[in-house]
Amino acid sequence: MRLGLKVDVDTLDGLTKGVPALLDILAARGIRASFFLALGPDNSGRAVFRVFRQRGFLEKMLRSRAPAIYGWRTMLYGTLLPAPRISAAASEVLPRITAAGHEAGLHGFDHVRWHDRLLTMNREEVDEEIRQAQAAFVDMMGNPATSFAAPCWQATQTSRAALAEASMLYASDTRGTQPFFPRFGSWVSPLLEIPTTLPTLDELLGFNGCAVDDFFSLILARLATGRPQVFTLHAELEGGPFTEAFARFLDLCLAQDVAFFRLGDWAQELLQRPQDIPAAPVFQGRLPGRAGTVSHQGSPEVRS
């Protein structure tokens, strides 16, 4: 059983509190993971206004008790309080991530803007989001990031074309079943996509009485399929109120000989034989427990 841990860091709180907690948990178990950081303004407060615009959002906020999890400050950033720059705090945390042997990549610049507006952004706007995120990364690390994970799994032909020209090794923008080259109409992106294959904690927590340990039992059961899996966790959740349950889950994985991998290492391995990687269409669809739509992998196709 092989499992890639993809850690999304969306907010300033997630970076300054969640990431250090996760680094401790992973170090204690000798596990290496892939972290993806949003490096622009923390506008999470704007997400509150999705209540009025997106079906399912209010229900999810109440079910997941988001205010208790994220805290009212985070929810007001970008609305009543000015949005703090996540990169201001990242200069201390980001080098710690890579020094511990983890991979660090980009999770967009303005997480909320990418989520809300990507589907209608033109190429210049997408380029600007990637450019600003990469500039902040280079500032701190001295070298560019080679991986990108789209905020809230939003990918378009425009974003994939921009990423393909941004010297990325791979991206992790979608929900799906296996690595592929994304196809939009007749255009196939030359940039490898490694999708998230498992549900996330915030999607299932509270659904039909699903408690946090039930959730992780379900994830563990899904690993038995034999195919490598990618699990997305959030610094704000698994590095916040759910750290103990997440640590128990990792211990159960290790007891069952689950091998953990970094997504970048898997990408290198896969790209040794690109002819074996299928293409697949990408479509927008709904997921249980998630407001709005996300980008999904369609059925894999053999490339000619």
Ligand SMILES: [Zn+2]
């Ligand atoms: Zn995110």
